[in-house]
Amino acid sequence: MSFEIVIGLEVHAELATNTKIFCGCTTRFGGEPNTQTCAVCSGQPGALPVFNKAVADHAITAGLALNCEINQHNRFDRKNYFYPDLPRAFQLSQLFLPICKNGHLDIETGKGTKRIGITQIHMEEDAGKLIHDQGAQCTYVDYNRGGTPLIEIVSAPDLRGADETIAYLEKLREILLYLGVCDCKMQEGSLRADVNLSVRPVGSAKFGVRVEMKNMNSLKAIHRAIAYESQRQIDLIEDGRSHELVQQTRRWDDEKGVSVGMRSKENAQDYRYFPEPDLLPLEVSPEWIERVRTAMPETAAAKRERYAGLGLTSADAAMLTTAKPLSDLFEQAAEFCKKPKETANMILGGVMRLMNDTATPADDLALDPGKLADLIVLIEDGTINRNAGKDALEALFKTGADPRAYIEEHGLAMTQDTGLIEECVDKALATNPQSIEDFKAGKEKAFGFLVGQAMKELRGKGDPQLINKLLKEKLG
């Protein structure tokens, strides 16, 4: 029997607001424990939440990008459960009236474009963090993360297998990043995905027993977890042990490469949801939605279309939009030098090679777009040749060196002295008679060698086109 894997995702994205969802504390990552807390987010008696409207702006932005309906009547509900990372022992979330619903996201699969349903997006607050001290046999609580705004994006069970799931997550990640909604750092937990997975015989219309998997903190881990868990379920069914397949939550252990049962549906908690009485209902007016729509940053897909209009190939446009810092650099540098194609070539050829060599992630890219534009102009107007350009780019990339100053300092400007160039070409010919023979015998390589020799005589400052021209004349 062959099986089909059915997957729905719950993606938690921490929103990139400056302050928390119900108080004025900063959302910065990595502060000293409990230094980014106040009476509200540490759950002091008598403190009250006040909703940060920027959170709704971000949620609406995501909803519009994912083709959702935006709900006008919103409110928050209390989800009651005890855990030390939750200072008031309830989390404010949206159970009854989520802010967005009925959207979709189109992904590219091996079999073409596929539409994945977005059931709903709701806003909620993140919890704090527990730090276990094995040595001291105790646990500390850090509430810095508590109250950080999240959206939970719930997909329909439309995904079939790991590849579609990863494609969906990559597309979603790109959208959220480009919108500035979330910084999408899975390692820091700002983007987390819970995978709801079941299997069923191909052709069956009925869903199988669903397992929810948690604790995958990279796309690779998600891929592995799906492979493992789907096989586990298939094995149980094929062994005639379907009864052991129960609806439950399982934790992915990436080190051991296995999923471990956490709690089953029978032991599921009753969260006793009810409307948060400390907040008024949140009304989202059509004007509010329009305001957000107008202010929405361009999506990656829209950028690719626009880049094509600037004369870039679709492959180049796709490469430039793999990371927002790259497309930002491209747009700003191209804006300065007005040479989009040359800028794209410089980034895709030069900058990305250097990023690769130095293992610099796109997020750490700190290249001044103005200086990069200068460098492009210097090459294109013939002030320096491409080799010198390479050196200047490396200096710019590594030390931020200004290209003009660097060229000046290292004397890299091409010589304009045609007499000198001719002298050097003659010298190259005189010292390499064998190459002349080879060239005349049809060896094209020999020509390149002669160009190189002439350039060497000129200490790299020659105009390659002029050298070519002179060589051809003399050999011709």
Add this chain to the structure above:
Amino acid sequence: MDIREMTALEIGRRIKNKELSCEEAVSAVLGAIDATDGKLGAYISVQKEEALAAAYSVQKRLDAGEELSPLAGVPVSIKDNICVKDVPATAGAKMLENFRPVYNATVVEKLEAAGMIPIGKLNMDEFGMGSTTESSIFGPTKNPWNLERVAGGSSGGCAAAVASGSAALAIGSDTGGSIRQPSAFCGVTCIKPTYGSVSRYGLMGSASSFDTMGPMGKDIRDCAAALKIMSGPDRRDSTCVIDAPFDFNGCFEGGVGGMTIGLPENYLGDGLSVDTREAILNAAKTFESMGARVERFTMPMVEYAVPAFYIIACAEGSSNLSAFDGIKYGYRSPDAQSLAEVYVKSRSEAFGFEAKKRIMLGSFVLSSGYYDAYYNKALQVRGLVVDAFKKAHEKYDFILSPVTPSGPYRLGESLKDPQRIYLADVYTVPVNLAGLPAVALPCGQDSDGLPVGMQLIGRRFGEPTILRAADAFQQKANYHTRRCPL
């Protein structure tokens, strides 16, 4: 004249006129606390040093010619579920026996900015859950009119302190009658303001959608002066929807002439004591004698108000009390060996009977399978109560009603028949269900010589009307000037 006999506004006037210093006012109240509190148990803690220091600095500001408020320099006593920075706030609970808030409630900030001087924290039922102040771990507050009786609750300490003169003015909280009922029992005057007119920031929530804070004093003008200071929008409480602080200028002029008063006939039937009925009917006559028209009508939904109120109050309360988990602050069981034990033992050992009962009831009505049958139904009743008041207020400027079915209980009596005590909230809880303002003021005495109170229920943000009516009554009748024997 003894400062203890003076209204808060009178103290404020004399301080302004330099006939009295802030320090003298503070010392007089401290002296009254010393003289009475051993018998009453109205105070949980007294901030003598802080109050004297504040008196010094307020006096300096006044001497420098600063205009603060008509209540500048007047000591104010505060219910123990309202946060005053660095001062114990126990809410009458073992859970918070050693708790000190790190911040000031908005009302405390406002009172201090107006030159009032916080002097002590007042006794109350545990977390405001109760109506006799007997569930406080510090013991019950006794009624200054009769020490065998309760002061009422949950703001029992506030009412007893004002009645006995050991508080010039008190700030209480009202979730289902917690300001009005003890005021009636102790013969003091109070106002429970419209929900959303006073910031709740810094009030330990009992039931968030009902909780309000209001002043309790010797007469309605004291209460109006304090409410004016306490009210107004607050960026820290988004449910505080009022646009600007109340401005009661000129609100006491004009009397009740031309007003139409609704008197719910079905509030006067079975269950209401003869003495209270008589006092209410007499009050109606007094209003008529001043030119108001009193019309009898039937108030619908009365029989559903108490159950609906308790379902919602327990639901919200059970969740609000979840924060007391033994992790961050408050009581933690010394015997807990695991996380589950920290929760179970700390909460089992620290919460009192009433809090536990409400946590269980509240958790039940919110649990899946029962939510619609209880919680949702209660919300529907709440909507109908709102409508019933709206309709009544289309015809009437305010509604005249009893506060309690009978006078103050004997100490210990409430523990024998808890259901009767819940049902005794029948006149007060509908006001909270609808979020309306109500003043309560003395209007007679029963056969035991104990005070009887009435309440005037106004329209949403209709405080000026009920303040004017209460003031007209107090100008005419003098029940509020009767002083307890203590």
